[in-house]
Amino acid sequence: MNRMQLRFLSRSENEIFARNVVAAFALPLNPTLSELSDVKTAVSEAVTNCIVHAYPDDEQWIGVECETDGNKLHITVTDSGRGIADIAQALTPFYTSCPGEERSGMGFTIMQTFMNDFHLTSVPGEGTRVEMTKCFGGTAEADAR
Amino acid sequence: MDIQYLRKGQELYLYLKGELDEHSVVSLRGRTDALIDENASSKRAIFNLAGVRFMDSTGIGFLMGRYKKLSRYGMGMAIEAPDRNADKILSMSGIYSLMPKI
Numbered sequence: 001m002n003r004m005q006l007r008f009l010s011r012s013e014n015e016i017f018a019r020n021v022v023a024a025f026a027l028p029l030n031p032t033l034s035e036l037s038d039v040k041t042a043v044s045e046a047v048t049n050c051i052v053h054a055y056p057d058d059e060q061w062i063g064v065e066c067e068t069d070g071n072k073l074h075i076t077v078t079d080s081g082r083g084i085a086d087i088a089q090a091l092t093p094f095y096t097s098c099p100g101e102e103r104s105g106m107g108f109t110i111m112q113t114f115m116n117d118f119h120l121t122s123v124p125g126e127g128t129r130v131e132m133t134k135c136f137g138g139t140a141e142a143d144a145r
Numbered sequence: 146m147d148i149q150y151l152r153k154g155q156e157l158y159l160y161l162k163g164e165l166d167e168h169s170v171v172s173l174r175g176r177t178d179a180l181i182d183e184n185a186s187s188k189r190a191i192f193n194l195a196g197v198r199f200m201d202s203t204g205i206g207f208l209m210g211r212y213k214k215l216s217r218y219g220m221g222m223a224i225e226a227p228d229r230n231a232d233k234i235l236s237m238s239g240i241y242s243l244m245p246k247i
Binding site: 048 | 164209
């Protein structure tokens with residue numbers, strides 16, 4: 001088992017930093033390119049949510065924790081921001097709380113689809129926690145497809 | 146993100162390059178819209194994604210926004226050469242029903 005913790009400010013330039021750090025941490029598990037791409041996309045979605053929705057007005061801390069467990073990578077993304085009052089609504093594909101800002105409302109749908117396990121908890125006014133797991137087990141042939 | 150364009154007859158080809166996310170989309174949006182404004186006499190804009198190494202759901206919002214802008218000019222839109230990750234996201238969003246993959 002390996003673990004890491006990352007803490008960074010909610011600046012949009014840190015999206016590329018966060019997804020690449022998590023991808024680099026996952027490399028010893030021998031992910032296929034496709035699996036690694038799924039992880040990067042899911043992390044990018046979770047971190048973007050923190051920047052755009054949790055802390056819309058100022059720069060505060062975002063936490064990313066990773067833990068390996070056999071061929072699995074557990075990722076937890078946390079913020080202490082605004083929180084989500086209606087989780088079912090937030091998880092609805094194409095729902096966005098910011099219409100008119102060219103947002104697709106597909107962030108959570110992508111996290112749920114690209115990862116093997118997904119769990120969202122949130123307390124309005126206190127923060128949000130996204131827990132996701134990716135199981136690596138694809139073959140190189142999967143990349144060739 | 147880098148964007149280059151090529152006018153081929155009635156079609157405007159837009160070649161995107163780089164990582165498309167919430168951060169990079171801000172300047173890309175303005176540059177793309179300026180190119181569309183300058184080439185509004187074309188019939189269709191084709192977004193070539195071969196150089197896009199990374200894209201998250203920001204890409205869906207970006208492409209939908211350009212689709213709406215192009216519609217106001219009466220221009221069509223199509224997508225070309227998305228990589229597997231971009232294709233997965235775009236297929237999931239149903240966006241190809243508005244802008245076909247060619």
